[in-house]
Amino acid sequence: KAGVTQTPRYLIKTRGQQVTLSCSPISGHRSVSWYQQTPGQGLQFLFEYFSETQRNKGNFPGRFSGRQFSNSRSEMNVSTLELGDSALYLCASSDRLAEPQYFGPGTRLLVL
Amino acid sequence: GESVGLHLPTLSVQEGDNSIINCAYSNSASDYFIWYKQESGKGPQFIIDIRSNMDKRQGQRVTVLLNKTVKHLSLQIAATQPGDSAVYFCAEFGSGTYKYIFGTGTRLKVLA
Numbered sequence: 001k002a003g004v005t006q007t008p009r010y011l012i013k014t015r016g017q018q019v020t021l022s023c024s025p026i027s028g029h030r031s032v033s034w035y036q037q038t039p040g041q042g043l044q045f046l047f048e049y050f051s052e053t054q055r056n057k058g059n060f061p062g063r064f065s066g067r068q069f070s071n072s073r074s075e076m077n078v079s080t081l082e083l084g085d086s087a088l089y090l091c092a093s094s095d096r097l098a099e100p101q102y103f104g105p106g107t108r109l110l111v112l
Numbered sequence: 113g114e115s116v117g118l119h120l121p122t123l124s125v126q127e128g129d130n131s132i133i134n135c136a137y138s139n140s141a142s143d144y145f146i147w148y149k150q151e152s153g154k155g156p157q158f159i160i161d162i163r164s165n166m167d168k169r170q171g172q173r174v175t176v177l178l179n180k181t182v183k184h185l186s187l188q189i190a191a192t193q194p195g196d197s198a199v200y201f202c203a204e205f206g207s208g209t210y211k212y213i214f215g216t217g218t219r220l221k222v223l224a
Binding site for chain 1: 143144146148154155156157158161163201205207209210211212213214215216217
């Protein structure tokens, strides 16, 4: 099976802009989770979607949002970008909770 | 915020030696644990997992040990190779929280 794919791989934005990142999970996986990875904070959980429903959410401001489509593909959106949003955004999919999550290569976002 | 394995040590081992990477987790109710390997510029890669009803699980050259009494997880890598150089993360999953919590990781350096 093909792995988790994320697009774009790299992105440069300026403060105040918004950005949409995309994730295609492994075929058959219905759970998609998003994480933010920074050197200082490590891997921080953003949210998890299952069958188009957000089941869980981390401690991030409302500027961070996401959605999942009927084909399990997921997008996350960050509005009103801040410098501190510069990070590697990782998407992971799994068949169900308490099962291995498989990560994509990530989208590296730089906010100037 | 929530965290697993706050410390990010660097472990240097000679090629061919065994490596032991440790992780302390915070939630005694966590019942599923995963080890990941992350190489520079890539997303985390699943290595091995273990459930709370087990104390030990072996894979190819890797062994995970779980000590629930002291909330400790370890990853043993046998005959460490240069390709094992990476950052290793542990993650816990709790049926109550329904999300994965990642440690900050340990950097493994393999010396030739």
